[in-house]
Amino acid sequence: MKTDFKFDNLLGTVYSRGNLLFAPDGTCLLSPVGNRVSVFDLVNNKSYTLPFAHRKNIARLALNPRGNLLLSVDEDGRAILTNVPRRIALYHFSFKDKVSALAFSPSGRHFAAGVGRKVEVWHTPSTIDVEDGQIEFAPFVKHRDYVGHFDSVWKIEWSSDSRFFLSASKDLTARMWSLDPEDGFVPTTLAGHRQGVVGAWFSKDQETIYTVSKDGALFQWKYMLRPGASQDKEMEDDNMQWRIADRHYFMQNNAHVTCAAFHAESNLLVAGFSNGIFGIYELPEFIMIQNLSISQNDVDFVAINKTGEWLAFGASKLGQLLVWEWQSESYILKQQGHFDSINSIVYSPDGQRIITTADDGKIKVWDINSGFCIVTFTEHTSGVTACEFAKRGNVLFTASLDGSVRAWDLIRYRNFRTFTAPTRLSFSSLAVDPSAEVVCAGSIDSFDIHIWSVQTGQLLDQLHGHEGPVSSLSFAPNGGTLVSGSWDHTVRVWNIFARTQTSEPLQLVSDVLSVAFRPDSKQIAVTTLDGQLTFWSVSEAAQQNGIDARRDVSGGRKLSDRRIAANIAGTKSFTTVTYSADGTCVLAGGNSKYICLYDVQSGVLVKKFTVSVNLSLDGTQEFLNSRLLTEAGPQGLIDEQGEASDLDDRIDHTLPGATRGDAAARKTRPEVRVSAVAFSPTGRAFCAASTEGLLIYSLDSALQFDPFDLDVTVTPATTLETLKQGDFLKALAMAFRLNERTLVRRVYEAIPVSDVALVVKDLPTVYLARLLRLVAVQADESPHLEFNLLWIEALLSRHGRHLKDHCGTFAAELRSVQKAVARIQSELARLADENVYRIEYLLAQPVGEDVREEKRLIVWDGVEADGGGDGNGGEVDGSDGEEGWMGLD
Template sequence: MKTEFGFSNLIGTVFNQGNLLFTPDGYSILSPVGNRISVYNLKENKSFTFPFENKKNISHIALSPQATLLLSVDEDGRCILCNFLRRSVLHYFNFKSPVGAIEFSPHGRYFVVALGKLIQVWRTPEAIDEREFAPFVLHREYTGHFDDVVSISWSADSRFFLSTSKDLTVRIHSVDPIEGFRPCALTGHKSTVVSAFFSQDQQTIYSVSKDGALFSWKYSPLFQAGEIIDEEAEENRDRTHIWMIKARNYFFQNANLRSAAFHPTTNLLVVGFSNGLFGIYELPMFTMLYQLSITQSNIDTLTINSTGEWIALGSSKLGQLLVWEWQSESYVLKQSSHYDSLSTLVYTPDGQRVISGADDGKIKLWDITSGFCVVTFTQHTSSITGLCFAKRGNVLFSSCLDGSVRAWDLIRYRNFRTFTAPNRVQFSCVAVDPSGEIVCAGSQDSFEIYMWSVQTGQLLERLAGHEGPVSSLSFNSSGNLLASGSWDKTVRIWDIFSRSGIVEPFPIPSDVLALSFRPDGKELSVASLDGQLSFWDVQEAKQTSLIDGRKDLSGGRKSTDAQTAENSSGNKTFTSVCYSADGSCVLTAGTSKYVCLYDVLTGVLIKKFQLSKNESLQGVLEVLNSRNMTDAGSMDLIDTQGEASDLEDRIDRTLPGAAKGDLSSRKLHPEILCQAVQFSPSGGAFAAATTEGLMIFSLINDFIFDPINLDIDITPDTTLAVCGEGEYLIALVMALRLNEYKVIERVYESVPVADIDHITQQLPTTYLANFINYLSSFAAETPHIEFHLKWMRSILSHHGEFIKGRNFEYASQLTSLQKSIVVLSKRLSQLSSNNEFSLSFILDKMQATSVINA
């Protein structure tokens, strides 16, 4: 199998912290997710995640007005400049202190950065022929604030910008020296000024503070300011105008104002509060259009798109991202992450969606193409411990620590069956036979395996024999054997349809954490607490091979570890194991930042995939900073949250000593873990349930040259020349040996329809699997539907017997072919429905015209 997997997308987490941004066209929104940035295209219903990573969680992002350059800054002030269109990193820079705000100017020539009390204006890197040694050039520095700067806002002409601070002031700065202009401070607020904005004509400034006060400042003649203090007379001698407060308005909410956004064209002000309420006001009359409560937690960030129609709101505590269309009062986007750590995942049989379960008791269905959550099931009341699918149908089974196993209909999105035990137990795993007739669940309390009938919901049998909690269950491909692993250091194989009742346990050196059958059902892989993978022949009941994966998993040191990363392999274990579609490889993950891919036959580690480089997580750093180490331990464990100014920020509601929990809690240091990993049915991707979310790794098909039996005479030119002479079979074989996508596509499209059967009948079986993969990709891209269907029918009719005898080897190819057929059927149904409406419109139009003429 191919192993060129690379990071593809991050779903399952939609917002973590930082600020939200709309693209200039107003159709896409950028959201920080940990140390990555996700982009949600609301027009095309798609999303993607940038492949680059910051060293720590991203605190601020900024996008240039031309949507070409993107700046992302992490918690320590390290910045990445990337090309937004090409998704590639251009430059790394370190501001050397935490950043309070960062904004591009409207004309895009400058960007301003707030570093504590200091403000810096930098020139935006330009696209020039000569590469710059230092793309970031400092333009000016500004001082004057006595506390940290909170926000920055530009004027429309890019000549001035406003800065707000915790020192209760707003200051006006000019980018370049202007004759007659003097920087001034606007004072009068009694709490931290959250934001300040220029009006469209730049004659008014609006400032909002945390205590819910809105001040309107006007640039007025000096004589209207009233009496001037004598000490300031000399300073104001040459000034003719001054900024004065013209209006004071208050929101009167029993909560702190957390965020604000202003749209100058429509004079709309949107404010968000700590109680989950946000309001829309029209200025300067301070007319409240309406208020809406969307959550019970803080609204940490707000932004408005360029047209002023959509409002994006983010809540980091709940991991919630909302886009609200205020005129129609409807949601454009409403997504939320799991409140707690992911515990399990499973692919749908068609491979189009991934289902995740978490410790918050919720089950979410994610669309891989769009990256959005389709539906959320909330009936469970405790941690989800297992998810599984029957091979046929759209039925999902889930087990939970609340003592129930539920069956979900994924067509109607409802829970149609609930299975419970006679006594109160906690279920730690679930499995269903391939036919979908019987579902089994293992218990943590009674050490038994409960078996129910899916049709009637009745408890059929309780399988006893284990002497410890049952940790994992798996059915073989035929459905007659059930494997169970337990903490009693045994694996048992149950013949559930036999009446003999004899079960021979397989002895394992340590507690069993996970197990999985090979797709043909003849081999069993077992992961144990000692970090080993053992492989067992099910028929002979003997161990065939053993892989020690502790050294492969080792790496990453936590702040509390007394050992180095190289020597800390003792606590590294595999918690999930999954076979590839052809059974030649096994994918494993566990209490580490790595996902390991092994070859089963040789036991060799093929590849390691690092899940994250986010240093905000425990277990990512290889070497700890010796400056942070003291005799009492690491300084990273010191609680700095108690120094926060707000009471709600100082309160700690997390459990002490927890290794996982609420990801948005700043007191908690989550550890990088992977609770579950699984291959997609087609084998072209795999998903990992990690601390940061649901990571998708897919095959990288770009610039991969993988020839098959390549000769010196086989080149793209000679292949196309043979095709032009009418030797289509030879040309197709040459193209498949060359294994270059564009060449195969041109030869494939050149074959006449009448010669399809002849060519497929004579096609060597060596190239059959490769050709079916290309056939699936061609069918999903080009519009020749009938042409592709003829190829598919011809391949299956002439080589069906050969494939049937080797269905185990061709499982991924057949799944891809089925997926492409589903795509073609959807396209046909959509086309026919469009034609039906068009024809009915034309007929109605003709009938109306004939009536008028008559």
């Protein structure tokens, strides 16, 4: 089994805090998610996460006008400069203080950063020529410091000619600065607001300045004569100053302005308020165009794309991210992550979707290809603790603390069956028979295992035997055998379809936390509270192997820990375990920042994955920094907000209807942990539910250029020349050696249909896995249906014996091919079903000249109808495919 998994994507969280950015072309949205940056392609309906990670949560983002350089700054002022198209971190830099505002100039030559009370302007990193004719990369060169504010700078806005910029501050003022000294220009202070200024902008002609304060006041400033000054033209410059020309107020009752954005070309001002409402206003008349409620909590940030058509809103309290097209009044993007921690995850049988359940009572279905949540179920009234897929069909089962087990139809997206116990119980574990005939659930309130019939919904039986709460259940993949783990230090193996449901316990020395079946149903893996990972034979009821995993899972210390991370191994254990697709390895995670991959046969730790390096979470650092230790304890545990000037930041509004709240509420630090892990059915990826979201690790996320068996004669040019000469097998082998995706695809599609069988016949077996993977991907992505099927037929006909003898080696590739063929089959079957009635109808018509012409017009346009998306990343129910006509003589 290959183990070089790399971080591929982050799902489950779409926005946490910080500012949102539109790409210069307006098609992509950049959102800070914890210590990472996610990019949402709004046109192609895809999302991906940049591979770099900060050491703390990201506070500010800025993108240069060309859109190729991204500057991201965390809460401590440490910045990373990234090449966005290549997804490469270029440089690390520290501003040495917290950065509260960041903006590139329209010319792209400078960027300004609000660092505390001052504004620093830096040259944009670029290449420079030195005296010897050499070219050097100059990462960060400071231009100037601008000092004058008395409190934090909240917003920086440049003029369109990049000569001036405005800074809005918490000290109730906005100031205008010039990049370089200008004749007759003096830095100007715009004062008059009664609360902090959240934004300041130039109009398109730069003759007007707009400022918005937190209390909902909008001031319009113009350059005019001082009151009482003379009209003498010679003294005009001395008598002119920026003055308030008009005042407007938003009037949102008890709510205050949390964010605002201005689009100069269309004179649109968008303001977000603390009550979840946003308003769109046309300036300078201050005409309200729209006023809508999009959240129950603060709207933290708003951004406008370059054309002024799309508005992006971020609400950190509920993790909401919205893109609104205000002219058509429709959502372009509407996404929300889980409010509470994720409890369990499961892959769909086809490996294309991941289901997550959380303590907020929601069940979300995530599409792996797009990275978006396509549907959310909210029928559960309490935390959802477990989820499991039926092996056949699109049926999902979930267990909840509300005392119900529910079955979901993922084709029609509805709850079609609900199972309950005779007494009110909180279910914590779940298992489904492979045939989907029975479903079992365990509870922490009762020591019994409940079994229901899926067809009738009736309770069939209750299995007695455990003397403690049932913590984990698992069905054998071949059916018939159920294993259960309990806090009574035992694992029991049940044959639930036998006449008697007696079971012999497998005795362990500590509480059982999780059990998992190997894919061949002959072995189970058990994790216990004392940090042990043991493997048992099901048929012999004997232990085959054991691993002391306490040292592997331990790592990272909390701020309140008195011991270093290496000495707290006794308190660490794995809470979740799963087998790989081929059964040779197990993946385990727990209340730790590590995910461990073990080889089952030898018990060796193959690889250890670090979930997070985010210091904003507890348990990510190995040693505490002595500089952050004070007389009152670690600095991170001290509530520095104390006597905060903004009372709204301290009041806890968690109780419905509470207006005063708890002014003494304290904020707690989240702890890094892994609550669930799951392998993809293809074996090419696995996902882990962590504190930061749903992390996906994949074998296919490596760089495009990953050569093997390469020499100097193999280049893209020589490969294309070999292809031109008609040596197709050699050209294909050369393309595989270079492993450039576009080149491999070009060579693949250039091979004539008549030569496919010959190329496959002489193909060396070392390239067989790569060719199978390529054909499976092309069958999913390219429109050449028959061409791809001919390749699959030739590969299976010629190398079928070799594939069967080495099925373990090619398991992932064969699953991918099987999935592609099954999809093609289902689409063709659906196409035939859609057209058969039209053909019968037209054949039944009386034959005439008009009908003959009409019969030539039967066609279709073949839109896929799997549902689960409205083409814009929104969470919607499934939809039927569009139907059209098909040409037929």
